[in-house]
Amino acid sequence: DWVMRDHIAEAVEKIRAQVGDEEVILGLSGGVDSSVAAALIHRAIGDQLTCVFVDHGLLRLNEGDMVMDMFAGKLHAKVVRVDASALFLGELAGVSDPEQKRKIIGRLFVEVFKAEAAKLTASGASKQGAKWLAQGTIYPDVIESGGAKSKKAVTIKSHHNVGGLPEQLGLKLLEPLRDLFKDEVRELGVALGLPHDMVYRHPFPGPGLGVRILGEVKKDYADLLRRADAIFIEELRSTIEPNSGKSWYDLTSQAFTVFLPVKSVGVMGDGRTYDYVVALRAVQTSDFMTADWAELPYSLLKRVSGRIINEVRGINRVTYDVSSKPPATIEWE
Numbered sequence: 001d002w003v004m005r006d007h008i009a010e011a012v013e014k015i016r017a018q019v020g021d022e023e024v025i026l027g028l029s030g031g032v033d034s035s036v037a038a039a040l041i042h043r044a045i046g047d048q049l050t051c052v053f054v055d056h057g058l059l060r061l062n063e064g065d066m067v068m069d070m071f072a073g074k075l076h077a078k079v080v081r082v083d084a085s086a087l088f089l090g091e092l093a094g095v096s097d098p099e100q101k102r103k104i105i106g107r108l109f110v111e112v113f114k115a116e117a118a119k120l121t122a123s124g125a126s127k128q129g130a131k132w133l134a135q136g137t138i139y140p141d142v143i144e145s146g147g148a149k150s151k152k153a154v155t156i157k158s159h160h161n162v163g164g165l166p167e168q169l170g171l172k173l174l175e176p177l178r179d180l181f182k183d184e185v186r187e188l189g190v191a192l193g194l195p196h197d198m199v200y201r202h203p204f205p206g207p208g209l210g211v212r213i214l215g216e217v218k219k220d221y222a223d224l225l226r227r228a229d230a231i232f233i234e235e236l237r238s239t240i241e242p243n244s245g246k247s248w249y250d251l252t253s254q255a256f257t258v259f260l261p262v263k264s265v266g267v268m269g270d271g272r273t274y275d276y277v278v279a280l281r282a283v284q285t286s287d288f289m290t291a292d293w294a295e296l297p298y299s300l301l302k303r304v305s306g307r308i309i310n311e312v313r314g315i316n317r318v319t320y321d322v323s324s325k326p327p328a329t330i331e332w333e
């Protein structure tokens with residue numbers, strides 16, 4: 001539409017004026033904010049932008065490839081994908097405390113990103129090296145950093161809108177979404193040509209599947225969880241609630257699968273199984289501070305559980321989490 005086209009033109013001009021012919025680095029996570037920031041900056045300055053996508057190995061099924069297909073493939077943006085999964089899984093081995101896991105993931109994420117950014121700022125990578133660090137900071141983030149924060153909020157911040165990083169890297173900060181609310185960022189994303197499904201995604205925590213595998217994180221667990229979660233999300237997307245005409249994905253604020261590292265007995269054919277358990281979690285909320293568990297139709301739950309147990313060898317039991325927040329949190333860790 002009109003207003004949005006004007007807005008894009010204005011934002012593009014502003015970025016060009018700010019940056020001139022200098023180069024920009026952006027940390028791409030696959031989330032809405034960094035994706036829209038990347039698309040907007042790319043529209044403005046093309047190859048002067050290099051996106052750095054740190055793949056910590058705790059992403060959802062095919063997520064890394066989808067990010068690459070979209071940004072490198074369709075938008076023809078410069079994207080460096082850093083496959084750091086071995087590093088992350090190595091450092092996480094033997095660690096089961098949730099906050100400890102968050103700290104390790106957050107620290108490694110910053111380290112890997114800094115190392116990659118340092119390569120791009122050093123002369124040699126280009127004539128002069130990058131001078132700017134772009135971040136997908138949005139207006140609510142700006143307000144939040146003024147007020148009191150919980151320990152978790154600090155972690156969220158330090159992970160996503162990496163505080164102090166521009167100074168450490170000697171870079172100037174570019175934040176083209178600073179004045180926008182989330183719904184405006186989404187509209188902008190669609191207007192820039194990003195797929196609706198990407199822009200209207202549920203939030204995904206920075207530590208990713210690291211906090212959805214209870215206790216110690218192992219690659220085998222992550223692989224099972226990815227497949228089970230993909231089935232749940234696929235069924236939520238394809239099941240339409242008749243009164244609203246919306247999918248159950250759109251009717252929930254956040255939905256995902258949690259891997260429980262315990263085994264339970266089951267029966268398959270003539271044989272006994274002794275396999276892992278997953279929990280499905282789906283909530284409705286407006287601010288994520290409180291949340292109700294979603295009253296998903298039994299028929300949907302039945303289909304999801306049937307598919308997971310039949311299609312994912314290694315999981316023989318599916319449970320549904322009927323806890324609201326508070327006192328439970330949305331994530332299990």
Ligand code: XMP
Nearest residue numbers: 102155156203204205206207288329330331
């Ligand atoms: P809880 O589990 O505290 O989650 O009810 C509230 C919202 O915050 C997200 N979340 C995180 N996001 N890093 C993030 O970037 C984190 O460490 C983190 N922990 C929770 C969670 O997914 C939910 O949307």
